């Protein structure tokens with residue numbers, strides 16, 4: 260997936276075709292504009308203020324959002340240009356992508372995810388300095404407001420909603436949800452935060468119970484989220500540090516989902532070794548992270564390259580290439596390694612089994 264520069268009319272399309280458009284300039288100005296305007300639209304309630312199918316004028320939008328009349332009009336106009344609103348006779352309506360993704364009542368809504376990406380904009384504000392010095396205060400070592408933790412956990416929970424059916428299916432197909440032909444009983448979700456992965460599995464596997472090991476503020480939000488999702492009543496949160504605290508013993512399945520991109524190479528290898536110790540013989544480790552395919556040192560796509568940079572800047576780590584994570588699993592002793600690129604998200608699922 261990538262953002263690209265495209266012309267709005269025939270002349271612009273010809274200019275793009277002949278390489279006459281200064282793409283880097285367009286990317287910087289519009290990239291910044293898209294990000295800020297969409298986050299603002301969500302946070303200020305623009306998309307909730309316009310009912311699907313309705314047309315509202317600037318004054319109605321200002322009243323509904325409590326914003327300055329000119330401020331909300333220029334924001335709405337930017338969102339028209341970015342194809343999220345439509346404008347006719349000085350009135351605004353929702354365009355299809357806003358109806359589908361940016362309202363709470365939409366089946367596929369991404370409201371919390373966009374809100375959290377607003378925090379990520381701020382987290383990358385010192386990018387040049389971070390790249391120059393490599394001196395980074397890591398995301399989970401910083402103090403964050405309760406609002407940040409709410410946005411963080413709810414965003415990750417939203418992404419989980421999209422991927423859970425596919426991940427459950429793939430775990431089932433690999434045999435990771437059965438033990439001697441019977442449903443497994445214990446899953447440990449390391450850095451599981453919101454707990455939705457464990458809850459989705461508990462909802463799928465009769466009798467399964469889940470435990471989430473995470474930092475206290477993540478557990479606090481996770482408990483609220485789990486009170487509202489199927490399977491959530493069979494998952495408990497345990498506050499702790501997965502680098503130093505006990506993981507327990509004899510788990511059937513351990514999830515290490517979206518954790519390694521915040522881990523250094525040494526920590527990543529260490530987490531695999533901890534998983535090996537905490538599983539029962541024949542148990543499975545499942546790793547989910549940003550997909551980063553490709554040969555070592557070779558070409559790289561926009562999502563893998565940007566994820567490397569993003570996780571370096573926020574955590575002093577990086578999105579690790581798939582083959583690196585597989586190497587860590589192998590080195591820790593996991594066998595029957597499998598990997599699959601998810602259809603629901605640009606992520607890879609790696610599975611490995613503790614030998615019996």
Ligand SMILES: C[S@@+](CC[C@H](N)C(=O)[O-])C[C@H]1O[C@@H](n2cnc3c(N)ncnc32)[C@H](O)[C@@H]1O
Nearest residue numbers: 399415450451452473474477499500501516517
């Ligand atoms: C990107 S989130 C992933 C959440 C969830 N596993 C998912 O896939 O959506 C990373 C999680 O790791 C947790 N975490 C980071 N460092 C941790 C540590 N040292 N001990 C426990 N949890 C930690 C964070 O609080 C957060 O919930």
